[in-house]
Amino acid sequence: MSQDAIVVLDFETTGLSPLQGDRAIEIGAVKLQQGVVVDRFQQLMNPGFAVSSFIADYTGITNAMLSDAPSCETVMADFADFIQGCHLVAHNASFDQKFLTAEFARIDLEQSQPFACSLLLARRLFQAVPNHQLGTLVNYLGIANDGVFHRALNDAEVTGALWLALSDAVSQRWACPAPSFELMLKLQRQPKHQLEKFMRAYLG
C-alpha cells in the first residue's frame, strides 16, 4: 500500500479507559486512497467478559453478538496487517489511539503510524458548528449516512467523509491544492488564532 493511503478507524469499547481494564469490542475502518474508499475492515471481537448494559444500549452490541466473535488478539493481528504502511485518522484520535496502542501491546505490536484527529481539525476549520460531536458535524456538513451511529464501520465511514470535507475546506479557504496528511497534522496543532499566519507562511 502506498504511503499516502489513509485508514480512518473507529473503536467500540467496553468503556473509556484501557488502563481501567476496558477492551475493544469492535473495530471499523475505511482505507482512503486519493480521496476514494478502496477498502474496508469491520470486526466484532470478544473481550473475554460481559459488556455493561450501558455499552450494549449505547452501541447496540450485545453479549450474545460477542459470544462467538473471535478474540481481540486475533482481530487486532488482522487489523495490524490492514493498516500497515498507512497514515491513521480518527474522531477524537486520542481515544482510539490509546485503545489501538493497548490492544497492540497485548500481542507485542507497537502503534507507530502518525495519527491525525478530525475533532481537532474540525474545531479549527468549522468554528460555526454548535459542537464538534461526530453526529453534529455529519448533519451540519450534509454527509450521507444511514442514521446509525456508535457502530464502528458506520462511524468510520462518516469520519472518512468528514476527513475529505476538512481537506476540501483547507483547499477552498486558502485556495491551495489538496493538503497533504503532514500539513493536516501540522494544522491540528496550530492554535486557532494562528491558523492564518501559519498557512500564509506555509504557502509562501
Added chain:
DNA sequence: TGCCAGGCCCTCTTTAGGGCCTT
C-alpha cells in the same frame, strides 16, 4: 473507604478550574 480517563482548550489563566469529546 472511596475513588475511578485523559488530552485539548478556553478563560474570570499560567500558583486553576471546568467544558468538550471519545465508549
